[in-house]
Amino acid sequence: MEKKRIHIESLINAPLDLVWDTYNNPEDIKQWNHASDDWHCPSSQNDLRVGGKFNNKMAAKDGSFEFDFEGTYTEVTPKNSISYVLGDNRTTDMKFQDENGKTKVLIDFDAEETNPEEMQREGWQSILDNFKKHVESKA
Template sequence: MTTQDQTVITVAATVNAPIDIVWKAWTNPSDIKKWNAASDDWHTPIAENDLRPGGKFSSRMEAKDGSFGFDFDGTYDEVITNELINYTLGDQRKVKITFEKNTDGVKITESFDAENTNPIEMQKAGWQAILDNFKKYVESSRSF
């Protein structure tokens, strides 16, 4: 599929926290391991992050019962601290994440190229669930 016929999915959430805290929790591997799951029966036991253009990231996402797992990885194309992250996944799909300060905290918007294996609604629901889990983690965390 070429880029011009690629379906782009967008999810968003507003996190009630200062931008510095949101950015740290989003990009710090020890934090990523705590929030990067779509449901309570999944987890991320390994996360690595070299947050710079050309830098690579990787998260190992697994069912807690060990029945399934996969690596989510890619390379950063553009990073503007507290504002923007653009990256290319290992399968060449593109992802754009914006961090926008507002009166309610920080609005995070993720737009990503859909993959061709799972239905669009399933992909959207999964990414939204992870984003909602991030929001819950940051807003309930006492470690910041």
């Protein structure tokens, strides 16, 4: 069965170098990688290379729930694109595009089958929006 793909994107008012570095730096990831204010990312590990792994712990601030968002990189083209596969074999493809000093980030990912597609899109978009705010605060 073919997996449904979901697309999100954001235009970030920051240069490509800063966007790339901030997206992949574990100390920065802990600052932006959450979908709502009652969640956080207490730990992040990132080995950004083909075959390398990442693991970002996502946790409710009240301690009621946490999970590891982890995967393995299948393609890394610095300052251009990243692809990875999650533990359940869903894939994600990202593109980073210079737009006259701003950076467009495009993400396409396989939907999972537990939650509605719109909920998944909103959750991932919310995380990307938090990333945008974090990067722009550094620019």
